[in-house]
Amino acid sequence: MELTRKQFEILVAMAENKLPMKQRELEQTTGYSLGTINRTVKELTEAGLAAQGTITNSGLTALEPYRAKRVIFIAAGFGSRLVPITFNTPKPLVRVHGVRIIDRLIDACLEAGINEIYVVRGYLAELFDQLLYKYPMIKFLENPLYNEANNISSSLVARYLLSNAYVFEADLLIRNPAIIRKYHYTSDFLAIKKDRTDDWCFVVKDGVITEEKVGGEGDNIWQMVGISYWNEIDGHKLSQDIAEVYASPGGRERYWEQVPLVYRKAHYAVEVRECFEEDIVEIDTFKELKAIDKTYDV
Numbered sequence: 001m002e003l004t005r006k007q008f009e010i011l012v013a014m015a016e017n018k019l020p021m022k023q024r025e026l027e028q029t030t031g032y033s034l035g036t037i038n039r040t041v042k043e044l045t046e047a048g049l050a051a052q053g054t055i056t057n058s059g060l061t062a063l064e065p066y067r068a069k070r071v072i073f074i075a076a077g078f079g080s081r082l083v084p085i086t087f088n089t090p091k092p093l094v095r096v097h098g099v100r101i102i103d104r105l106i107d108a109c110l111e112a113g114i115n116e117i118y119v120v121r122g123y124l125a126e127l128f129d130q131l132l133y134k135y136p137m138i139k140f141l142e143n144p145l146y147n148e149a150n151n152i153s154s155s156l157v158a159r160y161l162l163s164n165a166y167v168f169e170a171d172l173l174i175r176n177p178a179i180i181r182k183y184h185y186t187s188d189f190l191a192i193k194k195d196r197t198d199d200w201c202f203v204v205k206d207g208v209i210t211e212e213k214v215g216g217e218g219d220n221i222w223q224m225v226g227i228s229y230w231n232e233i234d235g236h237k238l239s240q241d242i243a244e245v246y247a248s249p250g251g252r253e254r255y256w257e258q259v260p261l262v263y264r265k266a267h268y269a270v271e272v273r274e275c276f277e278e279d280i281v282e283i284d285t286f287k288e289l290k291a292i293d294k295t296y297d298v
Helices: 005-016 023-030 034-046 057-066 101-111 125-134 152-157 232-247 258-263 286-292
Strands: 070-075 116-121 139-142 165-169 172-174 188-205 208-230 271-274 280-282
Touching: 005 023, 005 034, 005 057, 023 034, 070 101, 070 152, 101 116, 101 125, 101 172, 116 125, 116 152, 125 139, 139 152, 152 232, 152 258, 172 208, 208 232, 208 258, 208 271, 208 280, 232 258
Parallel strands: 070 116, 070 165, 116 139, 188 271
Antiparallel strands: 165 208, 172 280, 188 208
16 A cells, blocks of 8 residues: 555654554654554554554555665776775775775665665776675676766666656765664665855755755855665666656766756655764765874874
């Protein structure tokens, strides 16, 4: 059955909690009023999806269409702003406090039950083979155009895998693995609420991204984080839209997320999903890397 958002969020809360949940606990977890909780739990119970504060097997089946099934890492680029270290090491394989950047992301996905993992590689591609010793489930996708086109060329390689899928920039230092969720009600993009930013950001209205741009200020500005999720329907649309935008004049120079957020945005209603500064950081420059890991400051 198709779930309402309230039904979905209450079932997810039950699924993520090993013990039966009282309605007061569901109220605290979901933010819904006690009256809404009472009505929704009654609906779920009558439908056989929940029983005595616990999700049933039928409830887990009902959540299955909303489950993240795979993840695609965009990892083909050179990482020019992190030279000199990227002369010999792709940015996702750079170690921070002894751990490769991409490892923390992969571990977060595995913790969320996402075991189908693809890495789109290009620059120094063979060095990614070392990941297989720790993560034998990884499959590699080759991007031969990484040096001739922007990262839309990586999404082109992975375009038939984008349904029920996360797409990651593979150079993000994750500090809170819990931001990687097992279930999503709709397509969404992680972002940090800001009063002002000079970085890539979204304008958001009623929870939906209406514009992507560089720099902004105001009540509806959210700084972009390079992690997004695409549901089954949107994933299928992306497979066609990415190819069309790539083939259009100037298409090779686009960033991949501009396909659903700029050039074909009428086809999508992508929601923003909030995270915080302490959850994740993008290491853009060697100076920033040295500030985080003093072993590079020599």
